[in-house]
Amino acid sequence: MASNSDAPLDDLMMAMDVVDTLRHEEGQVARELKSDERDAAMVERLRQVYASQGIDVPDHILKAGVEDLKRDRFVYSPPAAGFQRTLAMIYISRGTWSKWLAAAFAVVIVCIAAWYFIVKLPAQRAEADLLARLQALPATYSELVGRIDTLTENTDIEATAERLATDGNLALSDGNNEAAFKAEADLRDLVGRLQEVFEVRIISREGVPTGVSRIPESNPDTENYYIVVEAVDPDGKILDRKIVSEESSEAELVDKWGQRVSETIYNAVRRDKMEDGIVQKGVLGQKRRGELDIKWRSGVQDGAITKW
Structure with a gap:
């Protein structure tokens, strides 16, 4: 056989x-x-x-x-369990698990990219911007002090600018970034105030009172007088001003306010307006370039209100 x-x-x-x-x-x-x-x-x-x-x-x-x-011929006997069988099963099922692995890998890549562009990159840019600003501050202080010296001949103002620059440089050397930036902001504010030019004009248009009076609660035997005014630049633009109201002790940004005056000025303005409906002497004060304070007419007092 x-x-x-x-x-x-x-x-x-x-x-x-x-x-x-x-x-x-x-x-x-x-x-x-x-x-x-x-x-x-x-x-x-x-x-x-x-x-x-x-x-x-x-x-x-x-x-x-x-x-x-x-002899169990023609009978399928599954291979015995072991490392080789496990590897074989992994290889056979690769079509299934490889798709899940690819999807998981893609999700990880997307998450890493999102974290980098949304969190890491902006943080790096912000850190770089901060470092650049800090490194430029000494030159910025010098430039602002030079502009102030050009704008004014007032030695007190110039001394204030020098002090702010010195304080800023000391803050930089101490690593106090907040104080260093505040010194810069104060110098810029000083430059802005010195550059301002405007007139404080009495308002005499319809819908706005020219003057108001108040009897303060703290002193009912006294009457305070106010002329309603606005700041107007050389181009005729009405400016917003930060005014501290003596009634609320709060600072407000307004385009008109009541400036406290003596009774003499108050009555003079009232008579002026009653003659023809127009206040002829309409300028109550002037703010000149290179100065910090408004130069008021005689009889203007400290104090203001923002509501009436």
């Missing part, structure tokens, strides 16, 4: 069918017969099965099928 490896394909296929049939018949045969009778009984049972189907199977194929059944 030839070896199984050299058997014709038809014989091999028949042997596989025999083994498959045996598996269905083996349980019944095993229950009915002893071990030494089982092989012969299986061969006989197979012969009958195939004969009933009109198939003539040679005895050598039937016997070979019984032997193959004993």
